[in-house]
Amino acid sequence: MATRGLYLLLGPASALGVGRFAYALVLPLMQGAWGLSYAQEGLLGSANTLGYLLGALSSHHLLLRLGYRRGFFLALFLQALALSLTGALGFPLAFALRLLQGFLGALVFVGGAALLMASGGSSPVLGLYYGGVGLGLLLSPLALREGLSPLEAWGRLGLVAFLLSLPSLLALPALREPPPPARGEGGLGPIGLLLLAYGLYGAGYIGYMTFVAAALGQGGLLFTLLGLGALLTGFVWGPWVERVGGWRGLFHVLLVLFLASLPPLAKGFPALSAFLFGLSFLGVITALTQAFRALLPPSAWPRAMGLSTAAFALGQAIGPTATGLFAEALGRAEGALWAASALLFLALLPTRAPTRP
Template sequence: MTRTAVQARPLLIAVGLAAGPAVALGLARFAYALVLPAMRADLSLSFATAGALNTANAAGYLLGALVAAPLATRLGLRTAYLGGLVVTAAAVLASAGTGSVPLLAALRLLSGATGAVVLVLGGGLAARAGRDAGAQQATRLLAVYFCGGGAGILLSGLAVPPVLAAAGWRGAWVVLGVLAFAALAAAVPAARAVPADDAPASDRRAGRLPLRPLAPLLVCYGMFGAGYIAYMTFIVAYLRSEGAGAGTVTAFWALLGAAATVAGFLWAPLLAQLRAGRGIALILGVLVLGAALPLLPGGLPVAMLSAVPFGGAFLTVVAAVTAAARQYLQPRHWTAAIAALTTAFAAGQCIGPVLSGTLSDGPGGVRAGLGLGAALLAVAIGVALLVRDRRAGAPAAEQAPAQARPPAQSE
């Protein structure tokens, strides 16, 4: 096999595994913002209630992050990843069948929990696929994997608005569910192609995850989770309030998804050269720009422009934080580290929608909620600058990549 073919195989696996974030993030989580205005009108939901439904999803995400690693130990990475993907798709599809707020909240909770399992364990599989890669290639694989979320946003942006106009919000959930099940066609062969864990049994005892070196990353990631979700939950409602029609919303969401899809490829070479904290801070700076644009004078045109910097940064933050954790830790800790970071991220997402939704119901309207999100992201920049570059913490990953081994999980 040629060197090019050897290098291409992990990349193709990462592309297939990216169907996981496409479903867990793009379809099950972020597409809610597209369906929300129609649901609010039909079900007479306040912004606070709409935010609470997304908080239910974030609470499920928190639960899923906590159980992902133990679940993978019990069932195996592949089985747990694919099983979570199936349940997430089923929960999305089932959302079309009820107008009950408690039932919708339960489905949002379920899709959040299984979506987190998919995201965490898919990251573990992507790390295993690139276990012999150096820092730059490993960063590229993680960026490709998380770009799946952008592809899901792009897909939902093209599919949902026309369906909303023809079949309402229930029809939109049906289409999202069908797309989620269709993603299995890419995810299943990719998961099966990931090399088996051939580490000795003694190496599979990961031991206690060292949280101290991860502390600034955990705080930063939690602030990011609380800040970005305000934009992703309420930006479509804001566009509607500024007079945007279905075509404009479709264009905006597709632009956001397209920017998120290609961003990882563009950021990866730069991130591989920058120190971890500076790289994360730089991406967060671009994200703050995107989050702040709708708050500036100019109305709808300026808000539309925000899709480019925001879409081009928010999923790359996820990849950059994950890559930073990879620098700090031995390979046996990678999956546990992704789970811990996702837990902090989910905790922030639990807080963000309620706070921004409550502010949006006040005299400041949706702009106030969006302003809160931008402020939290600005604080996250300062925390990111506290993250030190400690490559010595992961010698097997950075100094001797050929001997690196994937996160310890049973098959």
């Protein structure tokens, strides 16, 4: 199972680390070549977020119909193709393909996690899977250079995404399909507070990620440290969550994330803040998954993963606007970090509620 997890971590590396977050790296090239307005730039980012939300909401039913194994790998390779074509014909096609890539990326993320859970993956293995996003963050800048056209830049990123996807096929024969939902199953009451915490986390985490470079400078270094920390998530948080349980582990990882986001630490020790934030922001998902396993029957896990990803996507859609408005009110980007910290603190509160499997 450990080896299998190492293969499947390339799914999030491809679909999220490259497919989603590399947009910020290509945006300056698109600005220069296509003369995009700020509104168009925002629309391209929102298209991907909207696609991710729609994919998360429909993931359980769609993957159940296709088969989780078939759906995971089909989405994984199709999103790489969508990436490679994003720079081909200008804004309208780019908008449609960013929407499609977000939709397919959600299927990859939810589907891979459900397959690992059904196949007996432990918290450390799931931590490695989620931490794969960090590998994509680290590799994306290496594929790009100054002077590329949008077509060349997106083509390179699509190739990286495709090459990352290929080794994951080695896991296919050993993966087991999640069980179908039991008759009459539909009550996810035990995880309601977790979904609330996860949505607030999504809003706070993206607020920090969006504005940390503007608030602190040193964008290249900070994102390298974020990616390095994310890559180590499974090694640090996986064993800890396995030891203390998902609910307590979620409180612990959110506490570290909240402390790492606080502006006094971020301004005084920006490298430490970025590394701790990168180390912890994917640990939230590891703990959440372990909590699902303790609170729900196996047949309910895939649906819970889809709902949690939707809650996260909704929070992530709201977060940049909420934190940006706070920065606007204070007149400086540091205000966004305070708002992000406040949202992460609110995410902590539901995880203190007592619960029993």
